[in-house]
Amino acid sequence: MIRARKQLQRRSSAFFAQGTRAEAFDDFKRAVFYNGLQGFCGFHAGMDWRTMVPRPYVKYFPALVQQDKVPMVVHFIDGKKDAVFILARDAKDCGQVPTQPTDEPKRAASSSIMGKIFPPGMTRRPLRDLVLARSGDKGGNANIGFWVRDESAYAWLQGYLTSQRVKELLGDDWDAKYQIERCEFVNLQAVHFVIKGILQDGAAGYKYPPIKCSYNRRDVLLFANAIGVPKDSLHLLYELHPAFAAFPTFPINLAFKQTDQDIFDFIARTTTGGVPGVPPFDAQHGLDLEVRGRVIGVYDKGGAMILEAEQTLVDANTGVEYTKMASTAFGIGQGGYGGPRGPTKSAVSIPATTPDAVHVYHTTETTALLYRLCGDYNPMHADEEFGKRAGFQGSILHGLGTWNIAAQGLLREMGGSDPRRFKSFGARFKSVVYPGDTLVTRMWRVGNEGNFDLILFETVVKEDGRVALSNGFAKILQRDAKL
Incomplete structure (x- = not known):
């Protein structure tokens, strides 16, 4: 398919070509060059042939695919375990996610751990030097995860970041009607929270621009x-x-x-x-x-x-x-x-x-x-x-x-x-x-x-x-x- 850009026609011609075979572009390139030289007085073409090298492109359209046609597979990085195939569930079987048990820390945080990570004495450092975080949303719920750079700081993170602490950090954004689920991923040195309903009010009542x-x-x-x-x-x-x-x-x-x-x-x-x-x-x-x-x-x-x-x-x-x-x-x-x-x-x-x-x-x-x-x-x-x-x-x-x-x-x-x-x-x-x-x-x-x-x-x-x-x-x- 070749399409000329009409707005440039008086000064020059630019072409966009698509094809199913890369080899066909060699013939197209020669045809443009030699026919131009032979048939048009004053014909000039750029000699940088890289602009005429075919490159693959992808066309896609959004579509719905049956779940059972898209099998899910979990691969383990260490290679010690075989891949696990997970059967897709029928949409009819997907119901409300039950409230998960909340895992609160068994002991309070100790600041003495910090001395093992940073030099002795008071120091001012970016928060990212100690803890990293990510957040996301799923409907009306917020997901927040925290993990430490140094495994020796994980005990402090476990003790410090309680559900109550998250409520305090949220300040005026916290409401008693929300629910918090807390869980620890020890092997990842991470603490994860799901705050249910906090984004729901952000949608309900939202006013679109007139x-x-x-x-x-x-x-x-x-x-x-x-x-x-x-x-x-x-x-x-x-x-x-x-x-x-x-x-x-x-x-x-x-x-x-x-x-x-x-x-x-x-x-x-x-x-x-x-x-x-x-x-x-x-x-x-x-x-x-x-x-x-x-x-x-x-x-x-x-x-x-x-x-x-x-x-x-x-x-x-x-x-x-x-x-x-x-x-x-x-x-x-x-x-x-x-x-x-x-x-x-x-x-x-x-x-x-x-x-x-x-x-x-x-x-x-x-x-x-x-x-x-x-x-x-x-x-x-x-x-x-x-x-x-x-x-x-x-x-x-x-x-x-x-x-x-x-x-x-x-x-x-x-x-x-x-x-x-x-x-x-x-x-x-x-x-x-x-x-x-x-x-x-x-x-x-x-x-x-x-x-x-x-x-x-x-x-x-x-x-x-x-x-x-x-x-x-x-x-x-x-x-x-x-x-």
């Missing part, structure tokens, strides 16, 4: 078209309609779009209204908006880590909050670090009865291409090869595209397409959707909460029955309730 965002009526109209709002809901599609309003989930994309009015490089930069107690979302005028995010909690589920976060759309000038958007990120293989398990959420049980309403939406080959204009320009939703490299059949529909199409269908069937009746909505992404798939959203009324109907739903792909959205729930203001 994201400036803006929108105009064109953005509102584009979003409504992208999620398939039909023409009979003209109040969501026509800015001069007397009841013109933004679709309630419109703010979900503002954190992607931000203040941009043009397409941006996704990789390089990688509302409700009319409901009592919720301010109306003004679809007619642009506001000075910010998306403010914070971490709710980070939880250890054994085989995985869960991060719950919340984003709030706020008027930066008045502080008025328009909507809250909660999300849950699932980190496969990141659990098992001893952090809090967090609250247990029961799965939504879909009724076995006939749905109260069904919404069918036929996506097209251009659905994702239209939806990405709302602000999410990830090439995975436009480039077939990019999608294949990520392990899919090709480009895929945005997860939030499916999510918003389901929201549009639910409000239409259960709320008369009236955005003022839309209180809350949520679902879990279950499977990818490809442009051209038919989305079927089935809905059940399962009760009420005050003047709101409680609704469960799921979205499936008609062609093969796979579930695209599960654990779906919504609250819709009842038809006869006062707006």
Whole structure:
């Protein structure tokens, strides 16, 4: 593969070449040199051929590999023992790490040891001359290890560095809700501590920097078209309609779009209204908006880590909050670090009865291409090869595209397409959707909460029955309730 750098074309040409065989570059080198001399008047080439010597390169893509395909082996440095093969555990078997016994020193530290290491008398030396340390983190826990340069100082380290001493050294950072585990590695002359929970609060409650965002009526109209709002809901599609309003989930994309009015490089930069107690979302005028995010909690589920976060759309000038958007990120293989398990959420049980309403939406080959204009320009939703490299059949529909199409269908069937009746909505992404798939959203009324109907739903792909959205729930203001 040869690529010319167009910006340098007038002055010179620079080429980047890749090949599967190193020998092919000899032919390429000769072709460039001799064809240039014979075919271009005034041709000049640098004579340092080292720039044309092929060098190996590595291409890699992140991927998940089954644990049993990656055997773990422990080799002993002294060579006196055979290597030990350790079978990988199934992620389902990875649970909460039990509290380990704390190993406290049996005698206090003695400063007389120092005389054997340093010259007699008071001396000032860097701490590293006596003790080395390392630290790390695993989820909400901190790991701290200390070891000595001189084995004669180990007895002092053992006696001095107690769990109580670590609490004192932490000062105001220590809290009684944390737990300390202490253990000694005598053969390494080391003392190790695990402080459970000390980093957990650093995540929970963390506030992300505010994201400036803006929108105009064109953005509102584009979003409504992208999620398939039909023409009979003209109040969501026509800015001069007397009841013109933004679709309630419109703010979900503002954190992607931000203040941009043009397409941006996704990789390089990688509302409700009319409901009592919720301010109306003004679809007619642009506001000075910010998306403010914070971490709710980070939880250890054994085989995985869960991060719950919340984003709030706020008027930066008045502080008025328009909507809250909660999300849950699932980190496969990141659990098992001893952090809090967090609250247990029961799965939504879909009724076995006939749905109260069904919404069918036929996506097209251009659905994702239209939806990405709302602000999410990830090439995975436009480039077939990019999608294949990520392990899919090709480009895929945005997860939030499916999510918003389901929201549009639910409000239409259960709320008369009236955005003022839309209180809350949520679902879990279950499977990818490809442009051209038919989305079927089935809905059940399962009760009420005050003047709101409680609704469960799921979205499936008609062609093969796979579930695209599960654990779906919504609250819709009842038809006869006062707006």
